[in-house]
Structures are given as C-alpha cells and as structure tokens.
Amino acid sequence: DVNQFEENGILVDVYPLIINQNLVYIEESTSNELDISTLSSPYRSIDCSNNEWTPLASNNQYLLLDQYPNLCLFNKELTLLKQTPWEYDRISDMCWSSTINSFIIITSKNEVVLIDENLTSIKCIRTIQQKRRLSCTCSDASLFLATNDYGSDIFQFNLLSSFHFIKQWKSPQTCNNNELLHSIAYNNGILALIISRKYNTQKLIELRSSSTLKKLWSVPIDTNHSIGQRLYRVCSLKYDEWLVIAHNPSRLLHVTKDGKVKTKRSYEPPADNAVLFGSNILAIRTANCLNYYRV
Structure with missing residues (x-):
C-alpha cells in the first residue's frame, strides 16, 4: 500500500544510454558562409524588355522592376503582383527606404520620385535641388545621391x-x-x-x-x-x-x-x-531576363 512505499521506497534499475558515435552526424554550420560560385540554375526566371538602364530595388516582401513603360512589382515566387505606368523620364537608379516605407527613384532628368510599396502613390520631391545623378542608396537616416559626371x-x-x-x-x-x-x-x-x-x-x-x-x-x-x-x-x-x-x-x-x-x-x-531580395534570394537582371537564385 501507499504507507509501505513511503517506508521502504521504490527500487528502480537504471541503465546508461550508450550512443554509437558512428551513427551520429552533426552537420557543420555554414550560417556565415555565402559563395556565389555555387549558384545553380535560377529557380525562377521571366523575360523582360531590353532596356539600356536596368535598375532594381527590393524590400523584404517585394521587388520593383523597371519594365518600360511600366513599373512592375513582384513577390519572391516572381509572380507579377501589380504594375503601374511610369510617366516620368528614364530611370537611372532606385532604392528602398524602410524609414519612409517607400521606393526612391532617380531619373535621367534629375528628378527624385517616391513611390510606395503598393504602387498606389507616386510623388516627385521638389525640395531636392536638381542635379544629373547616376546612383542612389539609403541608410536608416539618410539618402545618398551620386552625380553623373567626372569628379x-x-x-x-x-x-x-x-x-x-x-x-x-x-x-x-x-x-x-x-x-x-x-x-x-x-x-x-x-x-x-x-x-x-x-x-x-x-x-x-x-x-x-x-x-x-x-x-x-x-x-x-x-x-x-x-x-x-x-x-x-x-x-x-x-x-x-x-x-x-x-x-x-x-x-x-x-x-x-x-x-x-x-x-x-x-x-x-x-x-x-543585381539585388539581394530578402535574406536568401539573389535577383540578377540581364538585358532580357530577370533570374532568382537561392543563396
């Protein structure tokens, strides 16, 4: 009965667990390794228009592609989610700002344009002095613009x-x-x-x-x-x-x-x-094609 267990206790036989080391394999972590020499065939590809200037930009969810005469928004399966007509001049470069939650686009006519990630709002920034610009990028706090001239x-x-x-x-x-x-x-x-x-x-x-x-x-x-x-x-x-x-x-x-x-x-x-799309997709654009690779 219960009183007997409390008085005498319970005898339990315990045997050690023996692990055969030959049957155990621990994969070496490569979390800090990236090697583009191992890129295989793209897992997604689409044809795109032949464009002398081939800007790309992305955030964690969407990739923005200049597909003249439209701007096109794709997801990570390279599905076209939305497109909108582009009524400004030829695009020199574009980047994403998480701070203002917008894509920033610079054109060959010296314009700086904001467009939201749903392609529903497009507006030109009039407070930035017009200069011939070739490239742009963003930090958390700043927009950097490089001019299109020597020096x-x-x-x-x-x-x-x-x-x-x-x-x-x-x-x-x-x-x-x-x-x-x-x-x-x-x-x-x-x-x-x-x-x-x-x-x-x-x-x-x-x-x-x-x-x-x-x-x-x-x-x-x-x-x-x-x-x-x-x-x-x-x-x-x-x-x-x-x-x-x-x-x-x-x-x-x-x-x-x-x-x-x-x-x-x-x-x-x-x-x-090319642009890193999210944390594990490398998008590479050629004159006629956009390719997605796992990295």
Whole structure:
C-alpha cells in the first residue's frame, strides 16, 4: 500500500544510454558562409524588355522592376503582383527606404520620385535641388545621391526631416577629377563605391565610412578595353559582403567585408544589375531576363 512505499521506497534499475558515435552526424554550420560560385540554375526566371538602364530595388516582401513603360512589382515566387505606368523620364537608379516605407527613384532628368510599396502613390520631391545623378542608396537616416559626371559629388539628405540637405562631398574626397562613380550602395554604416577612371579600363570597388567618407579599403577590377562604357553595379550581400557586376568580360565578383575577392565567376548572358531580395534570394537582371537564385 501507499504507507509501505513511503517506508521502504521504490527500487528502480537504471541503465546508461550508450550512443554509437558512428551513427551520429552533426552537420557543420555554414550560417556565415555565402559563395556565389555555387549558384545553380535560377529557380525562377521571366523575360523582360531590353532596356539600356536596368535598375532594381527590393524590400523584404517585394521587388520593383523597371519594365518600360511600366513599373512592375513582384513577390519572391516572381509572380507579377501589380504594375503601374511610369510617366516620368528614364530611370537611372532606385532604392528602398524602410524609414519612409517607400521606393526612391532617380531619373535621367534629375528628378527624385517616391513611390510606395503598393504602387498606389507616386510623388516627385521638389525640395531636392536638381542635379544629373547616376546612383542612389539609403541608410536608416539618410539618402545618398551620386552625380553623373567626372569628379562625382555625393549629396546626403535627411530621411527623417523631409529630405533636408545634410552634406555635399566633392572631389577629391569622393573620387579624382578624372573619375566617375558608377554605383553606390549602403550597408551597416558603410558605403560601397564603384569608381572608373577616364581613358583607363581599370575599375575600383572602394569601401568608405558613411559618416566621414574615409576610405577603408580598395580593390581593383581589371577589364578589357571596350568602346563605350557600361555601368558597373554593386549591391550588398549577407554578412557585410558585396557583389560587383563587372563587364568585359561579364562576371560576378564576390568581395568580403575586409576587401578580399572571394569568388569570381563568369555570367552569361551578361548581368546588368543585381539585388539581394530578402535574406536568401539573389535577383540578377540581364538585358532580357530577370533570374532568382537561392543563396
């Protein structure tokens, strides 16, 4: 009875659990590894119009594509969710700002345009002085605009106070008088710049402090001679790394946060732009196609 159990207790035989180590496999974590050399075939692709300028932008849910004469919004399955006519001039570049919950678009006619993520509201920002601009990017607090001329300037505007002007960086702090900023991208307090030199085939990717523009490191990108000059693009990847879209020959360069080229791989047909969509999708645009890859 219960009293007997309380007096004498319960005798339990316990045997050790023996694990055969040959039957146990623990997969090594690769959570901090990204290698574009292992990109397989895209898991989604669509045809898109042949466009000399191929801007892309994304947030965690949507990807915005310039598909002249429309702006098109896609999800992560590359399903077209919505499109709206684009009535402004040709788009030079665009980026996403989570601070104001809008895409920011710059045009070849010096306009800066805001469009919400549902493509329902489009408005031109009149308070920003018109300049010939080629590239744009956002931090949490600022919009950075790079001008489309040799000795490029970088303008900084406050996203938290209706695009109030903060600062203008000029040559030689941005680049030399005979150099052009092709592309700028922001991530985690850092600005990545793609720089080309007039009458020189070599390009550079440089990392700068976004607060001081102090150079942290620089990596040369060797190219072959070509007639005309195609835009080289840069986008941020996971783990504070960077992807460079290079030409002549067409290839992708994966650059680590400390300035080492981790991977070079050819890409055909030639890539024109790329963006990290969410945390695990790399969207790459060519002249006629948009491809999604798992990363």
